[in-house]
Amino acid sequence: MGDPSGKRQSNTGLVIVAALVALPFVPLFMWAFAGEWRFPDLLPTEWSLRGISYLADPGGRVFGATLNSLLIGASVALASVAIGMPAGMALGGYEWRFKGIVVFFILLPILVPPLASTMGIHLTFIRLGLADTALGVFLVHLVPSVPYTAIILTSIFAERTGELEEAARTLGASSWRAFVYVTLPEVAPGVAVAGLFAFLISWGQYILTLLIGGGNVVTLPMLLFSAASGNDPVITSALAIVFALPAVFALVVALRFLKPSETDEGRGFVGLGKVS
């Protein structure tokens, strides 16, 4: 399809869009390695590794914050998959009454900002001793991540017909064995990507962590936020690059393991790939 001139125009368009997408990363990378970069120089006049040594400083706060972010993110990813997968099976694999209402309820935390509900629940968390703890932060991160995981997995399960399980059952497999040996291997790539997205959602949270963690649970976005409100673009840029790395990693994995049709929208749920 498409005539050669349309193809050429599209490639020009692709170059322009790619340049606009890359634009904010240009100053980020230059600042991260800048020693001196005065106005109005277009390039730094001196380069330095100050940003990198700040990141790598064993006595600094970056190491602990990264560890916190990784641990909370990994726990959120595991829990979201464990909770979201059965929901995805029910929503994607079966037809039943009141499905629309349940979908609305599950989608709600994606569109209604979790900040509103978290401010409401804060008092209860204080009373239960969950405020200012990593456990409390983990719990509120589930609010945006479980719905996303459930919705992604809904579309993964909706793609399947269930014929293979039926064959396995006919051949005498128990429903549990059919699930473990037939269903799971088939949905594994989709589940992995859903888990990665859940991790990214947790990794990106700033205000929920600040509110429930109360400054006691320091994660990477909190360091980035205070750097960005300050006056040191070198440190800010170095932190921003580290903060962006898991997203790039997730993107590579998602593009590798999912068919194009599964990475983009369609199948009724526009917004699947959206990570806020």
Next chain:
Amino acid sequence: MGGRIKIALLLAPALLVIGVLFASGLFAAVVQSLGYMPAIGQTEISFGAYRDVLTDGDFLNSFLLTIYVAGASTGISTVLAVLAALALRWSSERLSAIVFQLPITIPHLVAAVGIALVVSQTGLGARFAATLGLIGEPAEFPALLYDRYSVGIILTYVWKEVPFIALVVLASLRGVAGELEDVARTLGANAWQRFWYVVFPVISPGIIAASLIVFAFTFGAFEVPYLLGKTYPTILPVMAYNEYRDIELTARPVAMAINVLIALITAVFAALYLRLAKDLGRG
């Protein structure tokens, strides 16, 4: 019967998490917005916070700013996304997926920091302007951060959301819309007729659904305006947070009332989106 129990059991964990951590949080916000806080001896129910909020000029200013930021971000993103999708429809599917997925996946904070370093008065843009001799000093470059028009915030959202909408449009352009357009071309329709009468009606439900999501998200999002916005007026979620942090406990019901209003407005958008998505799923 067994099937119904199975479905209920499968749904139970997710519904429990959302019910306990989200719905009950919203319920608590409603209760506290009515002034009911036994912890500080407040057990009287009143709509005072809502009356204060709705008659308060600060709230109106914040509300208008929020509508403006969400509306401008959504409108600009939608138009640019359709143009980008039309421009890229014949390009490599894989390359365009990479280019568009990157901003979707990158955290908002990183995008905000990067955009700030491009558009600030000592940023890349100002440096180019100085090199070209357009400005002499940083202060001569227009202030695009912490500014009246929230340019930095809107640009960050546009950078993040154009690819999101564009991917939705690209998917339908490369599917049904493309086939129908070929038919229209064979029947002698010109480029404009093909777009307006054939392609646009097919892609518009997807565009509207994606725009609804973007509007609801930018209406309720906190980080980017908190970082790049000015101190007054602020968008509603930032206003709610500032009220919440107020040492005066009497500010608490006001913060919660703002939260409840944000939740109601975004819930309406969620319902609209779901209606559309349902029709899309059938079509």
